[in-house]
Amino acid sequence: MIKNEMKSLSVQNLLGIKHLKKEDLDLIFETADHFKEVINRPIKKVPSLRDITIANLFFENSTRTKLSFELAEKRLSADIVNFSAGQSSVKKGETLIDTVNNILSMKVDIVVMRHPNVGAGVFLSKHVDAKIINAGDGTHEHPTQALLDSYSIREKLGDVAGKKVVIVGDVLHSRVALSNIFALQLQGAEVKVCGPTTLIPKHIESLGVKVETNLRKALDWCDVANVLRVQHERMDVKYFPSTREYTQLFGINKEILNSLNKEIVVMHPGPINRGVEITSDVADSDQSIILNQVENGVAVRMACIYLLAEQIKR
């Protein structure tokens, strides 16, 4: 019997793209290709993780990421428990480690966690004995989103290497932006960020990223525009005079796209503020791969969970 043996991930937890190597990304994408085929079958389920239990701990609101993880876990036949901070003892003053250790006492193998504090995943991975998947920690990283974004670019354009990607909007508050910068650069893409100077982090050039404050120039340069949401909920002070002004300067609409001499790919991690950072006619156009991103999200998350679960030996 000749079997093709596969490599493993170089990491024990998925905390951020910063900790990954190019080979890890390739492995995740190849595995995701297989799962994408699985989720398009009449029966969209495989039994691989039938003896694995996963806890989804969401200390911050989420709709699509939570649904996407839950679906990915169910498609792999894992047992899952869900937790949302809104309805929990966190409100009664319990610490993060206590909450998680209590959940782990129920014999959980993998923890998927979203948390408003930067580094919550790293902190947890040092204190608890379970695989941690970071589903977003504050304004820091959101690795699975960056993976599915790169996967979607790879699917649409064939390869990520050599592509020019501009990340437009609220880069300052965005964990999607940072993870995307790491992921895209790891694969050899060029990255620019574009937005009001108040929403571009200081010293972002030190990551090897160029800053462009003119949307038109940025779009002229790029192959792909990844449009971020304006995160009003994270803004404690005013970063721009008005939403209307933001839309006029940094909103993506059909006119500006039609005026370019090429057709660029438009992405958005969601949720969309229609009419603010992107207009409806763009979001729903053929140039947009927003819904492909959502579909790919399930396949990529299945791949991440599968590859981490594989390391849990019996």
Add this chain to the structure above:
Amino acid sequence: MSDKILLNSKEIKIILHRLACQLIENHSDFSNTVLLGIQPRGTFLAQRLAKLLEEEYKVQNIELGLLDITFFRDDFRRRDAPLEANTTHIDFIIEDKNVVIIDDVLFSGRSINAALTAMQSYGRPKQTELLCLIDRRFSRHLPIQPDYRGRQVDVINNERVAVLWEENDGKDAIYLTTND
């Protein structure tokens, strides 16, 4: 490591013709029959048989699918190294069809067990049969036996059956290899 040849290319050819004829005996024109080759190594045998049936025995429109069982295996997390998945390529539904599962070597029966689960994603077959080129006797972990077999062999534990195919390995041959 020593190699002993079990079947040479001429013997394999004769066996393939016999297996094709046995399939025709039971499935006549294959109008309600599909062949499912198990990835990775069973697909060579399945493709070879389908070609033989079409070209030598003039059976029309054979439906052939390639089934990957990686995510359905029962040894996930129990192996030293993970297995690489292959593509599943089945562009038909097997509901109410006669399915012939095809693999090169039948050993513990666990792959076939996984295949039986994996194919349920494509419907509920009317009847399922198993065809294998080499049946390793006395090595089963599960009550699974082939309906069509090329050759039955007795193999001891440190021996391995290696099936080589011309399209992949440069020649048709089956070896018994021993790890000393």
